[in-house]
Amino acid sequence: MSGILVGTCSWTDPALVRSGWYPVGRRDAEGRLRHYAERFPVVEADASYYAMPQERISRMWVERTQDGFTFDVKAFSLLTGHPTREAMMPDGMPADARDGGVLDELWSRFAEAIGPLRRAGRLGSVLFQFPPWLRPGARAERVLAQTARRTAGWPVxxxxxxxxxxxxxQSDSTSALLAxxxxxxxxxxxxxxxxxxxxxxxTVTTSRLAVVRFHGRSTSWGRGSKEDRFRYAYTPDELTSWTPQLHRLxxxxxxxxxxxxNCCGDASVRAAEQMKRLLRVSHGCA
Known part of the structure; x- marks a missing residue:
């Protein structure tokens, strides 16, 4: 499968579920994913950032979607250096990134959880969203090197x-480091x-994949609630301005x-639907 795949950064966001985009009869967990996958060829699973994913759930995702459907999976928060609530840790483990044993176990569990997606050829990438306090420098380069060792063989x-x-x-150095x-x-x-x-x-740093994430253009970025930060409805002109760049990529x-x-109500799926039309791309799944 090749080309441009358009989708959203969640199919389970509560605001999307409440918006009415999912029809009656398809509002349970299985129905939502099947409905989404019939309309888009890719999705980012972001719940795995907030809580450790499970192999059983990944297996169900594969079973509930058609061949060719792609999942990008967001790395668990502690694996990227974000603070993590103890309640989100598996089996009562401490949320202590300084504890090597804890990190080893979390990496092992995460790898096991995404295993079904990898084996089925459905894993597009694992997204490592690093925190705003990780700035360029020697420490960050060590973090990236450690991440690369932990994820050998994964699409990252x-x-x-x-x-x-x-x-x-800095951009050239950043591109070279990732490459x-x-x-x-x-x-x-x-x-x-x-x-x-x-x-x-x-910038292109691998020949396999390029990713563009549209966060919306709210001026509340960096402050306020999640809805304040991501509440935004893209205009046709704003989306059209990206199409030449996406085709070049x-x-x-x-x-x-x-x-x-831009996860507020159904704004993300509406923008994705419009972008598909502008790019003139098909569903993209076999």
Whole structure:
């Protein structure tokens, strides 16, 4: 499977479920995924960031979707250095990233959980979204090297949240670092002009995959509630401005994942549907 795959960063977001996008009779867990997969060829599973995923659930995802449907899976929070609530840790494990034994066990469980997706050829990438306090430097390079060792053989995509990674004077070094580790650089669309705004920098660091995540353009980025940060409805002109770049990316890599994270009501699925029409791409699944 090749080309441009368009989808959203969740199919289970409560605001989407409440929006009425899922029809009556397809609002249970199985029905929602089947309904989504009939309309889009890719999705990002973001629940795995908040709680350790389970092999049993991954197996059900494979069973409930057609051949060719692709899952991008977000890495568990503690694996990227984010604070994690004890209640989200499996089996009462301490949420202590300094404990090597805890980290070893979490990495092992995460690898086991995504196993069914890998074996079925359904794993598009594992997204490592690093926190905004991880800035360019020796410590960050060690973190990336450790991540590369832990994920050998996995398709990995990296989204940095500190703006310095993609400043003009740093961008070439960032691209080279990710390319050396075989990691896909994630480009983002978001509001510009804020202290925490990430430049809309697009670069190819692997020939296999490019990823663009659309966060919306809310000026509440970096503050406020989740809905404040991600509440945004893209206009046709805003989406159209991206289409030449996305087509160029498609000519450089095997596959492009375009994922909408403006998760407020049904804004993400509506934007994804519109982007599919603008790009004139089909569903994309066999």
């Amino acid at each position: 995509a990296v989204e940095f949240r500190h703006p310095d990674w993609w400043r003009a004077e 050396d580790h075989g990691m896909t650089a994630v480009a983002v669309d978001m509001a510009q002009g804020l202290p925490s705004s990430l430049p809309p920098f697009v 498609a000519g450089q890599v095997e596959q492009v994942h375009v994922l909408f994270n």
